[in-house]
Amino acid sequence: MKSLSPLLHLASLALGSTTPSLNHRTRNDSCAAAVSTVDLQTGAKCACGKLSASYSDLVLLPGSANYTAQATAYWDIRADLDPACIFLPTSAAQVADAVSVFTTCQAQFAVRGGGHMNYPGSNNIDGGVLLAFSNMKDYKVHNDSIDVTPGMTWYDVYSALDPYGRAAIGGRLKTIGVPGLTLIGGVSYFINKYGFAMDNVLSYDVVLGNGTQVIVNATSHPDLFWALKGGANNFGIVTKFTLKTYPMPHISTTIQQFNETAVYEFIKATCNWVIADSETAIAAGSVLDITYNVTTGDVSPLLLGVQAGISNPPSMFANFTAIPGVSKTNNITTSKQWASNLDSPKQMFRVLFGMHAMYPDPNVLYTMYQTWKSAIDTIADVAGLYPTFVLNISPASAARIAQTNGIGNVWGLADEPLIWWQFSTGWANAEDDLRVEACIRQLTEHLHSINKANGLARDFIYMGDAGEWQDPFAGFPAENVQRMREIREKYDPLGTFMRLNWGGFKLGV
Numbered sequence: 408m409k410s411l412s413p414l415l416h417l418a419s420l421a422l423g424s425t426t427p428s429l430n431h432r433t434r435n436d437s438c439a440a441a442v443s444t445v446d447l448q449t450g451a452k453c454a455c456g457k458l459s460a461s462y463s464d465l466v467l468l469p470g471s472a473n474y475t476a477q478a479t480a481y482w483d484i485r486a487d488l489d490p491a492c493i494f495l496p497t498s499a500a501q502v503a504d505a506v507s508v509f510t511t512c513q514a515q516f517a518v519r520g521g522g523h524m525n526y527p528g529s530n531n532i533d534g535g536v537l538l539a540f541s542n543m544k545d546y547k548v549h550n551d552s553i554d555v556t557p558g559m560t561w562y563d564v565y566s567a568l569d570p571y572g573r574a575a576i577g578g579r580l581k582t583i584g585v586p587g588l589t590l591i592g593g594v595s596y597f598i599n600k601y602g603f604a605m606d607n608v609l610s611y612d613v614v615l616g617n618g619t620q621v622i623v624n625a626t627s628h629p630d631l632f633w634a635l636k637g638g639a640n641n642f643g644i645v646t647k648f649t650l651k652t653y654p655m656p657h658i659s660t661t662i663q664q665f666n667e668t669a670v671y672e673f674i675k676a677t678c679n680w681v682i683a684d685s686e687t688a689i690a691a692g693s694v695l696d697i698t699y700n701v702t703t704g705d706v707s708p709l710l711l712g713v714q715a716g717i718s719n720p721p722s723m724f725a726n727f728t729a730i731p732g733v734s735k736t737n738n739i740t741t742s743k744q745w746a747s748n749l750d751s752p753k754q755m756f757r758v759l760f761g762m763h764a765m766y767p768d769p770n771v772l773y774t775m776y777q778t779w780k781s782a783i784d785t786i787a788d789v790a791g792l793y794p795t796f797v798l799n800i801s802p803a804s805a806a807r808i809a810q811t812n813g814i815g816n817v818w819g820l821a822d823e824p825l826i827w828w829q830f831s832t833g834w835a836n837a838e839d840d841l842r843v844e845a846c847i848r849q850l851t852e853h854l855h856s857i858n859k860a861n862g863l864a865r866d867f868i869y870m871g872d873a874g875e876w877q878d879p880f881a882g883f884p885a886e887n888v889q890r891m892r893e894i895r896e897k898y899d900p901l902g903t904f905m906r907l908n909w910g911g912f913k914l915g916v
């Protein structure tokens with residue numbers, strides 16, 4: 408598609424704009440339903456033609472600078488693809504129109520919020536239609552909540568709440584999108600007290616697979632309300648999130664960097680941090696990772712710690728503060744100010760994730776760290792290699808929010824602390840894709856199998872940290888997955904979000 412001029416492309420759209428014959432199937436006919444009745448190109452020509460006819464200013468075609476900017480607005484360079492056209496709606500009504508067009512034309516499509524999900528097809532599409540939310544960046548602040556449209560980043564949300572001295576439960580870096588993170592769960596800096604981002608959504612405005620709009624909350628479509636809490640992009644397109652907010656005029660932060668001699672103590676402090684479980688704890692959370700520079704041999708454990716309030720240094724990170732480090736910087740600031748310094752720019756590198764969950768055990772984690780380092784050494788010649796061992800915490804208190812709030816979420820996490828260990832591996836060139844993937848995938852599953860044998864492993868997989876080969880739904884309670892399938896059947900009987908919007912973590916037939 409790259410070489411097609413906008414003019415030629417429009418002509419081909421016009422030629423192909425006849426509505427194809429439809430053959431809607433029901434989800435009970437699940438294998439047959441997975442077969443599209445219209446091929447990719449025909450569906451896209453039809454949909455791009457219809458969208459261009461109704462919204463000429465909001466449709467981008469290959470060859471324009473704006474198209475290129477949108478088609479590459481991704482964190483992971485691997486996610487750059489070549490859609491037949493890009494639609495940039497400005498309202499929920501236009502999103503609903505677009506979904507109607509997709510189903511009428513049987514057009515395959517992708518949806519993008521902040522563009523941080525890091526693999527091809529999760530948020531972009533070759534030859535289909537990309538619906539991107541860059542034009543929907545609206546918000547409305549209420550006393551104890553905020554309405555947010557899906558073009559907003561978490562920095563936008565924290566900035567909107569800053570004048571009110573309040574915070575929402577959302578992403579830890581600046582440019583992550585609200586919709587993707589909130590629909591898959593959402594790990595925040597206040598996880599121990601308020602749970603996950605999904606647990607703090609009061610209401611969703613949703614466009615269903617037949618183009619109708621519904622409001623979804625505890626009293627309106629409560630079954631779908633539950634399914635959207637962790638169910639990702641399997642049920643509809645969310646055009647508005649209403650998020651709870653909490654008074655938080657200031658936060659206390661710490662940035663602590665260590666060297667390799669501190670790795671074991673750093674891992675031990677991480678385990679103690681997630682195991683500590685108190686209902687009265689101060690709201691706090693972290694980014695914890697160990698970076699290995701294969702060129703210099705340097706290993707750098709890093710803590711970004713945040714807690715509510717003005718206690719300085721932040722008391723929740725005393726275990727880390729006690730470890731001798733290279734540098735430690737403490738500050739009193741606001742969520743907006745803190746996030747402003749934590750960018751994760753688009754097009755950084757090619758990057759593969761991979762993760763599993765385990766009960767915290769510092770000795771086992773330290774052995775895993777050593778194995779990871781040895782495995783990375785085998786691919787040390789890969790250009791631009793940027794390997795990171797990430798330790799995300801999932802405290803028991805976070806799991807208890809869903810157990811006690813009368814709503815729950817699709818994860819059904821048990822009342823126990825977990826470490827979600829993750830390998831995040833960046834590199835420069837496409838020629839190394841298969842090699843890096845083979846190494847990291849094998850390593851991830853090998854370590855998980857050892858943890859399974861020693862009883863430490865858990866089945867849970869977080870979509871935000873997972874590799875594209877992993878199946879998070881296999882780690883949710885089977886009865887929850889069954890219930891999600893029934894809810895999908897009820898709200899998307901046409902299978903729009905399975906057949907036509909097939910990228911990302913899908914529930915499957």
Ligand SMILES: Cc1cc2nc3c(=O)[nH]c(=O)nc-3n(C[C@H](O)[C@H](O)[C@H](O)COP(=O)(O)OP(=O)(O)OC[C@H]3O[C@@H](n4cnc5c(N)ncnc54)[C@H](O)[C@@H]3O)c2cc1C
Binds near residue numbers: 482580584590
């Ligand atoms: C650098 C970095 C830092 C991260 N930090 C955190 C963190 O602090 N906490 C955490 O929990 N996770 C984190 N993640 C993971 C992150 O939450 C996911 O990648 C998430 O999907 C990003 O949301 P997005 O809107 O930017 O993603 P996108 O890539 O735009 O979307 C992700 C998925 O959601 C779908 N989608 C997008 N908008 C909608 C919508 N309105 N309706 C229905 N479906 C939609 C897309 O089609 C896609 O499948 C991080 C990821 C990266 C790369």
